[in-house]
Amino acid sequence: MKRNRFWNWFWVFISLLYFFIPLYATFDFSLKARKGELSLLAYQQMIEDPRILRSLIFSTQIGVLTILLGLLLMVPTVYWVRLKAPRLRPVVEFISLLPFVVPAIVLVFGLIRVYSGGIFALTNTYVGTNFLLIAGYVIIGLPYLYRSIDAGMSAIDVVTLTEAAQSLGANWGTIMFRVIVPNLRSAMLGAAFLTLAIVLGEFTLATFLVGLKAFGPVIWQVGQNRAYEASALVIISFLITWILMGLINFVGRRGAEGSIAAGPR
């Protein structure tokens, strides 16, 4: 309907303005590194810093692993709750919202305390520490992971699909990976975006567990006293994160054909 078109574009336009003006203001400031003229000096100094690329790679790897672990944990859980144990839903939802109220610093010190001695001595090795970091990030991303996947599942009729698949003789693996998951693409992508953004920007867990190996602490360190470089770094990390998400989106949507739900609206 033509009327709708107007409102759609209206909302998109207003939102675009709202989102881009502050970014533009940051960008504008970052160009002022050389007094009185616009220059890319701040960006030059950023790109030449080797720590930034190294830490970006590390954090991206951690991010991907966090996404995988998070989805692996949550998709079956949400599915199960919807299908078999709806009464446990408030419990799962409440737990998923808890990370909002546990300050990151309490979480990281707690993780260190619990897993630094005895049989679970994870902090003494790099592998163990990285695993702890990933687990911590899954926890931090839990609210977003749960909500995205739950919203996605609400849009498909899990019960009917499962029954149909079972009546056709499918086992759980097939149901999960060939029936349910393909219909959750959009939700899983959303969850992946949110998780990656969190991991790349996160500071507290990273800085106490792995220090300057991760992107967040490096950004802090580099931008700490340097006004223009800090803004340049914000713009750069924004763009990089955006591109990474574009990649995930591309990879994720490539297999979007063949889903049972009707196509794009």
Added chain:
Amino acid sequence: MSNNKFEMASGETHPKPSSPRKLSLSFSWVGVVPFILFAFMFLILPSMSLFVGSFQDSKGNFTLANIQGLFTPFILNAYWVTIRISLTTALMGGVIGFFLAYALVTGGMPSWVRSSLMTFCGVASNFAGVPLAQAFIFTLGRVGLLTVFLREVFGLDLYERGFNLYSYWGLSVTYLYFQLPLMVLVITPAIEGLRREWREAAENLGATPVQYWWHVGLPVLMPSLLGSMILLFGNSFGAYATALSLTGGLINLVTILIGSQIKGDVLHNPNLGYALALGMVVVMAVMMSIYYALRRRSEYWLKK
């Protein structure tokens, strides 16, 4: 095994699940074990110090002083302001986010517009803390780009007219920057579930758009809408760095109070900090109950 975890965690204030024992007949709780186990190992156990510490003093003796300390007017006001700003931004973000998401999903946008905006929302949803505060200072601060622009070009001096970025509303507008994208990302899958056929069918039966929404669209979406808004609420409730960087403690928020006690350059009473966090858990539990009650009513409609 069924109730062991909840017994171990008996020092906490989580609401216990209604009656898991009844389900053990059908082993239906088994599937959530991995999740509960993971959450226990990496969230609840490490946070135990939070709960235990709320009831201790700095020497480790049991005390209720921290909890009592929560009931000063100053701290209660902090809770109230935090709840208010969370509700405000959850509603604002929820409503605007919904319209934006709807526009993106059904508006017949070219797919590149949709993809790039969705991925942008992914990035923006976590754009918070110092960079976000600075971006808004650069835009709407006293010498911000937009402030100066409006003054020079339109003769409109925001600050003369009483606008102040460093205020409750300034902070809300800033929070919206991550609330809005979060809403978009989370509600989109649910909107995609709105079958086009339903709308066409409604039109064929002579329904106006308003009637469609009132009788079909909103009721179907309501559970997800509510779920998304509680997420936004929690997101805002736990936000710390943005508020600190923008208003420097001027606005009395619980997370800032916690930070000042635990980070402790000046004040250093981590036990009070833990008690404050415990209070936040309680508030969250209360909001969850309200949400759950609302959601049950909305889902009732959907049950066949």
Added chain:
Amino acid sequence: MRTQKFVYSLLAMFVIAAVALSACGGGGAGAPSFDWSTAKSAADGGGLEALAEAAKAEGMLTTIALPHDWCNYGEVIETFKAKYGLNVNELNPDAGSGDEIEAVKANKENKGPQAPDVLDVGFGFGPQLVEEGITAPYKVETWDTIPADTKHPDGYWFGDYYGVLGFEVATDFVENVPRTWADLLKPEYKGKVALAGDPRTSNQAIQAVNAAALANGGSFEDPTPGLEFFKKLNEAGNFVPVIAKAATIASGETPIVIRWDYLALTDRDTFAGNPNIEFVIPEDGTPVAGVYLQGVSAYAPQPAAARLWQEFLYSDEGQLLWLKGYCHPIRYNDLVARNVIPADMAAKLPPAEDYARAVFPTVDQLAAAKTVVTENWDTVVGADVK
């Protein structure tokens, strides 16, 4: 389905291992024959050379809360690394003193790279370090030249550097540089004066309130005149409630900031004229000096490296590196007396007379002031939003 998940988790662990190994570096505690964690001085273990060797065997040092632009710690760390061949693992440079203490406590059982070996905390935290057993006693070789009122007699903590508060002014945005506290109230500074922190979380900010108190007839025991000053500042519209950072100073949002001298002077160098920075120690009142403390963690996984770090910091070389960052090292008077400060470095510092008349609050005074300010900031200054 669950077996599949188990397999996937195993796979994930392998992937993690691969990732980790590729990013893996060196590090790990050695096993020196002498247990340096019991050493109260270098002599206990056979002298500085034995200490350096033991540290080298340990291979690394873990620090916390050391931003590179604070007192030139960047260069201090690099010099240490080059001189002794050790890796330095830097934890949270943004940590507050409370965070550092919590980090030591959380890592008591941990010998991994998350446990800090050494601490740099605010002066007021000295007693807590002893009470809670956070630090181990250690006296550096140059112990005797550290002023007595800035160190614990047994070496549980000792002052490392100090600075005084003043105004950091971005002269590009301010025509007349304010010279006194009273100046700040003038209408020409409307919307221009800021603190570098929240008085409840930042030591720097609370000292600013104390300094304002001293300039207006108050004292550390009674900082209310300081609160009143900020109330007036806020009512006049001169106070900007933003936490000032490099970006807000450079953009002109907070052109006048009450700051430690070393931070302001470092900013002056970093900005290199973009914008121009002038640092002013206000003429009225008494300059407030802030001392920070060093300590060796009682649970340090690398005890020899921790002690070597202290020896380095308190050597002339270390002290002068701090001075290069505009922080007055604690042995400043000794360095001056022995004439080891290069002339060009001395020329860059603010005039010595201002330091001579600076007041160094004691722990009790700090505690007293802290209580009054933090409890009354919101109500008196009235900048709180309901």
